[in-house]
Amino acid sequence: MDRRATPAPNNSLPLVKRRQATGIWKDYQLYLLLILPIAYFILFKYVPMYGAAIAFQDYSIFKGVTGSEWIGFENFKELFRMSQFYEVVRNTLMLNFLDLAFSFPAPIILALLLNELSVVWFKKSAQTLLYLPHFISWIIIGGLVYQMFSNQGGLVNNVVNALGFDSIPFLTEKNHWLLVYLGTGIWHSAGWGTIIYLAALTGISRDLYEAADVDGAGRLKKMWHITLPGIRPTIVVMLIMQLGHIMTIGFERPFVMGNALVMDYAEVISTFVYKAGLQSAQFSLATAMGLFQALVGLVFVVIANSIAKRFGEQGIW
């Protein structure tokens, strides 16, 4: 940031110096526009990164970051001694891996199907409806899930009962709950996820399909040999990005969907940080957990990106 204030080195020509100065003056409005956004990023993004230093302190809310005692890695040691730590890390990885296995292929398949639709009005209304769940809050999704899968009066169990079977404990037994959790993830994101693949599909040359028509290739053959390879780079990048975020889990979805009976699976890093930090005021311990997640997550992202580049893809940066 200071670079523009530094005078040009002495050995540069005076003429160049003056032109640079007027150049910056001419563009002062650009810097003016940037002041508030950069201030925002420093205050709300970088100050908390400094604040994460309390992971190495015996933080007291009264003494603040500057006054609290430094205790090195004590918080991390305590964290690694807790059996709950391993549980929440395991759950986070498990939910994310299963999400990857089930939620990742769904938009690809859906995009291939949407791409094959030739009736325009049907395709348009399908897209409208399939994108909708992305815009519904997790609170409301939680309500919908309850209305659909509850043991008492849930629509699905009503149907199951009507067919003469016992109610299925979708929300109260952890393995069933896991299925509902994963299914809800697909419901929420599959439609929206098609957008990026549909965008990629528009880049595939028509000529390839026409050539395949001449060769007498059927619809499935064309999907397999032209369409799918055509979006392969996008699939690889999306997969690697998701792998990079394997340690990162949102707060709202597990928080809303979890309940006391399924905590064995539903307690993840983000909900643990909330409970330890804000509900039991163990600020340092919770920050240590958060920092652990952020650092491991960063390593994963960097690895994922270099793998993407090795595959000859563009990568994220």
Next chain:
Amino acid sequence: MVGGESMTNTSTAKLKRIRLSDIAIMIIVGIAMLMCLVPFLHIIAVSLSSKQAIISDQVTIFPVGWDWESYKIVFQDARMLRSMGITIVLTAVYTVVCMIMSICAAYPLTKRQLKGRSFFMMIIVFTMFFSGGLIPDYLLIKELGMLDSMLSLILPGMISAFNLIILRSFFTSIPESLEESAYLDGSSHIGTLIRIVLPLSLPVLATLSLFYAVSRWNGFMDALFYISNSEMYPIQLKLYQVVMNSMVTDLTAQEGAIATEVMPEGLKAASIMFATVPILVVYPWLQRYFVSGVMVGAVKG
């Protein structure tokens, strides 16, 4: 990301006859559409059905024993209306603030003559992959004295780095010659931005406004952390307190004799619909913008 060079030539799109495989695909997609729709139909049906019909499990996707009572209760609930009012104002202010900030950030970053451009981009992009965490965020808000203030729901989320990148790549795609002719006419950077660049960016501006508005409307994590005064709860948090709590209570306490009905099912359903309808109303209007907007971000980003 995509080889954008190969253009699709839409010459003579010949009228294809509908084949059997077309019908099969339509049926599969149709099932997916139904799965998106049924939960909403069910909850609408429950919210409009009579108590007896709900208790005896007769309600599927059509209302049974038409009854507006649940909605009457919701609309007479002053706290619920208050939360809705707060959320509408909050969402509107938040969206405007976010858009102004995002435009201010994105435009200079498209300019090659901006000194330190890649440095600024780097510090912005880095925040997408690393953060201090929930607790340092909370402590910062506390230090700033913004707990129990609407500012805590506006300021910390003013710019999404992701949206910023979408906007920046859209601005970059605008032909430079247009801006240059404005400069030749003596227009300043801000003048050019307002008169030339923004009018050409309406689809992406609409898309990003939708994203910001939806994230504010739907988000409740920050409110859960920062707002403890229930008078100031946004609608999602209110819904969580009122509806989800009673649902979870029912769910986990059912092993007892008879579940204590904290709240009638119809009322829960009506409350959920109350918070959903604004999204459902706005969504179809904005949907046509966001597809094109997102595509720009997806292909270029």
